[in-house]
Amino acid sequence: MTPTDRLRQMAARNPLRNGPQSVNRRAVLGGMAAGAAAATLPMGAARAQQEGIALLTWDAYADPRLLDMWRQETGVPVRYEIHISDPTSVNRLRAGETDVWDFVNLNNPWARNVLYPEGLITALPRDRFEPLYAQMFEKFAMPYHWALSQDESDLLGVVQRFETFDFVINSDVIDPATAKDEGWDLFNNPDFADRYGILAYEDWNVMDICMGAGIHPYKDKTEEDFAKFEETARRWINNAKMITTDFVQLNLAILNGEIDLYFTGGTYTASSARAEGATNIYAITPNSGPADGKGGINWIELNSAVASPKPRDATFDFLEWITTPDAAEIVARGNGNLQPVSQMAQDEVLSRFSAEELDAIQWDEFDERIANAVEFDIVPQYDRLYDIYSAAVRDRG
C-alpha cells in the first residue's frame, strides 16, 4: 500500500467529517442498563443518569472506542459535539448552553481566565482530583498554574493531551535541523513562495503570523506591531500554494510534491501519516522565536465540569475515569491521531505504545519541543488581528 492510499484510508476515518453519533444497539442497551440503575437513585441523580453526560470537546474524546468503554463500564449514556474553535465554544457556554453540556475540553487559558471567573465551569473536589496530578509529568506538579483558579484556591480541571503545534515539513526536502534553526523565517524565505500550504485553523494562523512577524502573540501589540502583522499576513497568504481546513489534503500535497511545508501543524496533523509509514512528514517546533525567545506554541487541554444545573456525579466520574490507563491510552490514540497524554509519565501507559507509534509522535524530540515552546494563551487584540488576517484571505482572490 502506498502512502497515498494509506492517507486516503485515514481521510476516511477523519473524525471531523463524522456527524454526531447515531444510536446503536450497544447505546440502547447501555441506556436500558442506565435506566435500571437509575431506578434505585434519588430523583435528581436518576434524571442525570438517564440523560447521561454531554461532552463539548475536541475530537479525542469523541472516539467511539472510548465512549463504548465508558457506557459498558458505567451504563451512563454519553453524547458529544466537536468544537470548531475554543472561542466559539466559550461563547456557546456564555450564551446559555451550560444547560446542555456537562464536560468541556478546552485549551489551557480559558478555564482560569474566562470560564471560571464567569461561572461557566465548576470547581472540582481537590481531594479527589489533585492526586491525579501526581501521576503526570513533572511539568504538571501542583500547584499547576493553568489548572487552578486565579486565587489558586480552586481546582478547575484535569490536564490530559498536550503537545506543540507549529509547522510541518517534508524532511526529504528540508533538513529538520535547519528547519528548527530557521523557524518561522522559512515562510518569510522567497524560495518557499508557492511551496507551502496553510491549514486554516484560523486562530492558530493568527498566532503563527505573529511569530513570523517577530511579535509575541500573547503580549499587547503596538501600532508598529499591527503594521508588521499585516505585511506578513498578506505576504504569507498570497504566497501560499493552498489553504484548506483539511490536514489530510496538506499531507497528500507534501507526498505528491505540490508543497514542501505547511503551517499550522504538528504531531497532531503528522502522526497518523507517520504511523502509516510516511515518516518524511515531519513536525517542527522552532528552536527560537519572538515569544520570550521561544518560537513554538504548546497547547495543553484541560478537561472541566460545566456549571450545569444537573447533578455532577457522572461528570466527575468521567473526568476521573479518562485518566485511567485504558482510557488514557484510547485518548492518546484519539480517532487515529496519536497525541501525547499527561499519563504517559507512567510506565504502565507509555509501555502500551510501540516504537513505531512513539516515532510517529516524534517522542524522542518531545521534551525539546515542549522546552522550545511558549504556553498557549489568549491573544490580546485578537479581534483586530483576525480582521487583518481575514481581509488578507479575502483579497487573495
Add this chain to the structure above:
Amino acid sequence: MRPGPLFALPVAVFLAVGFAMPILIVAWYSLMAPRTFDLTTVFTLANYRAAFTEGYGQPFFWSLGLAALTTLTCLLIAWPTAKVLHAHAGRVATIATALVALPIFVSESVRLFGLSLFLMPGGGIFAGSMRALFGVSIGTILNTKFAVYLGMVYIHLPFMLFPVLLGVALIPPDRVEAARDLGAGRWQVLREIELPLALPGLVIGSLLTFVLCIGANAEAAILGGRAITVVTTAIEQRFNYAQDWPMGAALTMLMIAVTAAVVFPALARVDLNRLIRR
C-alpha cells in the same frame, strides 16, 4: 371560516416559525453593534457600512460571477443533452439519465474529494495514469480558480439538466415540424419555437443552479485551495473565528437581497401552472 385558510394554517405556522422567524432574527442581529451577542443594544448600520468598505466586494463578485458562469455553462451543456435524451427516449436514455442523477445521492464533499484525488499531481489518479501509461508528466489545475469553476459545473449540472429535460418535453414535435414545413431554418426553429416553449424549464433550471451556486463553498475549499474566498466562506468566518454574529448576519442579509433581486424578476416570467399542468 372557509376551509382553505384553515387547511393552510399548519403550513403557515410552520413557515412562520421555521422560515420567517430565523430570517427576522438574522435581520435583527445585522442591526446590532459589531461583535455583540446581545439583541437589545441600539440599532446601527455599522455592519452594512463595513460590508461595503472592508473588502467584501471580492467575495460577492466571485460568488455571483461564478454562479452566473456556472449557470450559463450548465445551460449550454444541458440543452443538447436534454434534446438527445428526449429524442431517444428509451432504455439508453434512461440509463444515461440515471448516470447523471445517481451522483446526487452521494455527498457533495465525497464527490469533490474524489475529483480532488483524480486531479492531484504526482500520485493522483489522472496524473499517475498518464505517467504509468504514456510516460508523460503533467501538472494539475488543482488549487486554481479554474478548478473551482470545474467543480461547480460538475456538482450543479444535474440540477440544470432535469428541469431543462422537462422544458424540452413541453415542445410539441408537430410545432417544430410545422415550422420546418413553412421554411424555418435550424436557428429559427431553435430561437422562435423551441426556446420560447421550453422557457419554463430553462428558467427553473437556471434559477435552481444559480441559487445553489451562490451558496456553494465546498468547491473553493476542496478543489480551489481557497484561491478565492466566496461569500459564504466570508460569512462563516464572521460567525466562527471572528465571533462577529452581527457582521455575519449583515452579510447574510445582503446575500438574501442579492439573490431575491435575481430570483423574483426571473420567477415572474415563468408560468409555473403551465409547467405543473403538463
